Amino acid sequence: MGMGLMSGSMIKVVIGPQHPALKEPERFIIEVEGEQVVQVTPRIGYVHRGIEKAMENRTYIQNLYLAERICGICSHAHTTCYVQAVEDLLSVEAPPRAKYIRTVIAELERIHSHLLWLGILAHEVGFDTFFMYVWRDREVIMDLLEEISGNRVNYAMNTIGGVRRDLDQEKISKILKGLEVIEEKAKKYIQMIQKEPTILKRTVGVGYLSSIDAVRYNAVGPLARASGVKRDVRKDDPYIAYDDISFNIVTRDEGDCFSRMMIRAEEILESINIVREALSKLPVGDISVKTRLVIPPSETVSRVEAPRGELIHYARSNGTDKPERYKIRAPTLANLKALCKMLTGIYLADVPVILAGIDPCFSCMDRMQIIDCEKKEKQSWTLDDLRRYAREWYQKH
Amino acid sequence: MxxxxxxxxxxxxxxxxxxxxxxxxxxxxxxxxxxxxxxxxxxxxxxxxxxxxxxxxxxxxxxxxxxxxxxxxxxxxxxxxxxxxxxxxxxxxxxxxxxxxxxxxxxxxxxxxxxxxxxxxxxxxxxILPEDWPENLHPLRKEATLEQIKSRLSMNGDGINERFND
CATH class of the missing domain: 3.30.460.80 (NADH:ubiquinone oxidoreductase Nqo5 subunit)
Structure with missing residues (x-):
């Protein structure tokens, strides 16, 4: 696409909405003046699957399978939040061993999710070699998850009252071996992120969010922590085994895309240590308890620190085997307002990096339209076009 | 506190x-x-x-x-x-x-x-809902049935379903 398209005074750039991976695929209408973003209007819902309504029509056991499928990347975060909610409604508790196994899977999931994201951000800045290295290394974790659960994604480890599969010594030593590999790699990534000009040029100072705004816009997860807001559900509102395990909440003060990258790379190291500690303390005993299928009237709020931040479920039971209401709010929706704030006033060329910066699984936002307000003409842009535009822009500036 | x-x-x-x-x-x-x-x-x-x-x-x-x-x-x-x-x-x-x-x-x-x-x-x-979703059909209300929602959804996409059925 030529620069001629950008010559109107006010242009609307429509990004999205196609994005099948998350619960909240999004479209952004970005109004630009020259190369500066003036206003951002988000629109979600394109692949809204009506899971909350579906849950009201299904039993608690059936809903476990729906919860597993809310997100393809952090399915364990959603089932953990779900089983925790249902167990609370039932007033039962999963056995300690089950809680530790849930913790191990949760952190392995965080590692693979963060690796996936590091790769995507590398791709966005045009550093595809890094992207391929990271995604190659991520396979170590995917293999471990498959070894433990039988599945690369949708591990189906959680069930109401515990977990479905145990960890034996052989699996534990495989996990520990895999973690050694990833630890070494993650340390290398951290060095590389801090030194590599391609990354620094495209991320330092880009997409700034102050700590005041991170709180004001209710940002969650690594996005908030990269702006110096020390919040992590694992620490502040502990669940499963996090109360018994020592770990640090990684925060940074820069509040830009660079710090978001560093936070996730450093969180991988924290997650490795959490898995190690959980495995070393793994309690002996059952991995699940039998539960009833009919739940008396009650309600509960369940929270989990998913790889992308605070995940919250609200459940109300009504004395039957189906919930009266089941509400889910995934982290990306919580970060949407903060994202709009970050996108306002920046250069169009920085849009892909900032969008990807909140880790919204945005890799598939694949079609955009440029609307020239004066001519009322529409032209389609793919994300590749925007990426190309961004790279060309950065070569010139 | x-x-x-x-x-x-x-x-x-x-x-x-x-x-x-x-x-x-x-x-x-x-x-x-x-x-x-x-x-x-x-x-x-x-x-x-x-x-x-x-x-x-x-x-x-x-x-x-x-x-x-x-x-x-x-x-x-x-x-x-x-x-x-x-x-x-x-x-x-x-x-x-x-x-x-x-x-x-x-x-x-x-x-x-x-x-x-x-x-x-x-x-x-x-x-979340499409722009042309009817004003009076609120999916999460109890009176909204799955059948109603399904039939409304199948109307979207300008006959795209009919095309697939051919």
Missing amino acids: NEDEIITSLKNRFGERVHNSKIAKPRRVYVEVDASIIREALSYMRGSLGFDHLSTITGLDSEERIELIYHIVCGNSIVVSMKTNVLKTNPKIGSISDIYVTAELYEREVYDLLGVRFEEHPNLSRL
């Missing part, structure tokens, strides 16, 4: 208009307030009690009324689920998007799925 103190402060401030408060377990507080004071109550929670985070708003169909539950968090730890309700025949309530910025999106979601009108909302438009 612990869970008990939060409830006490709310009761001291709003008296009879606060009811059915309970601490279900550590860090989980539930409280009901009159719809007329919801803005005032949330403003107080945010301004005076440190509840700077709105996690989400749950809308819930309970017979003649629609219940609204505002899940707010203090120090990322104590979650207060503040409930109120509006009549289903005239479901409207003041928007809190000036108190919590993110409420703008959560209120649009409740508007979309349960048909609650949030007054003074900066842009109360569809967030």
Whole structure:
């Protein structure tokens, strides 16, 4: 696409909405003046699957399978939040061993999710070699998850009252071996992120969010922590085994895309240590308890620190085997307002990096339209076009 | 401030208009307030009690009324689920998007799925449902059946389903 398209005074750039991976695929209408973003209007819902309504029509056991499928990347975060909610409604508790196994899977999931994201951000800045290295290394974790659960994604480890599969010594030593590999790699990534000009040029100072705004816009997860807001559900509102395990909440003060990258790379190291500690303390005993299928009237709020931040479920039971209401709010929706704030006033060329910066699984936002307000003409842009535009822009500036 | 103190402060401030408060377990507080004071109550929670985070708003169909539950968090730890309700025949309530910025999106979601009108909302438009979704079909209301929703969905896409059937 030529620069001629950008010559109107006010242009609307429509990004999205196609994005099948998350619960909240999004479209952004970005109004630009020259190369500066003036206003951002988000629109979600394109692949809204009506899971909350579906849950009201299904039993608690059936809903476990729906919860597993809310997100393809952090399915364990959603089932953990779900089983925790249902167990609370039932007033039962999963056995300690089950809680530790849930913790191990949760952190392995965080590692693979963060690796996936590091790769995507590398791709966005045009550093595809890094992207391929990271995604190659991520396979170590995917293999471990498959070894433990039988599945690369949708591990189906959680069930109401515990977990479905145990960890034996052989699996534990495989996990520990895999973690050694990833630890070494993650340390290398951290060095590389801090030194590599391609990354620094495209991320330092880009997409700034102050700590005041991170709180004001209710940002969650690594996005908030990269702006110096020390919040992590694992620490502040502990669940499963996090109360018994020592770990640090990684925060940074820069509040830009660079710090978001560093936070996730450093969180991988924290997650490795959490898995190690959980495995070393793994309690002996059952991995699940039998539960009833009919739940008396009650309600509960369940929270989990998913790889992308605070995940919250609200459940109300009504004395039957189906919930009266089941509400889910995934982290990306919580970060949407903060994202709009970050996108306002920046250069169009920085849009892909900032969008990807909140880790919204945005890799598939694949079609955009440029609307020239004066001519009322529409032209389609793919994300590749925007990426190309961004790279060309950065070569010139 | 612990869970008990939060409830006490709310009761001291709003008296009879606060009811059915309970601490279900550590860090989980539930409280009901009159719809007329919801803005005032949330403003107080945010301004005076440190509840700077709105996690989400749950809308819930309970017979003649629609219940609204505002899940707010203090120090990322104590979650207060503040409930109120509006009549289903005239479901409207003041928007809190000036108190919590993110409420703008959560209120649009409740508007979309349960048909609650949030007054003074900066842009109360569809967030999730298609633009041409019928005004009177609110998917998360109990009277909206799966069949109704399915048949409405199959109408979308300008006959795209017919094309696939050929």
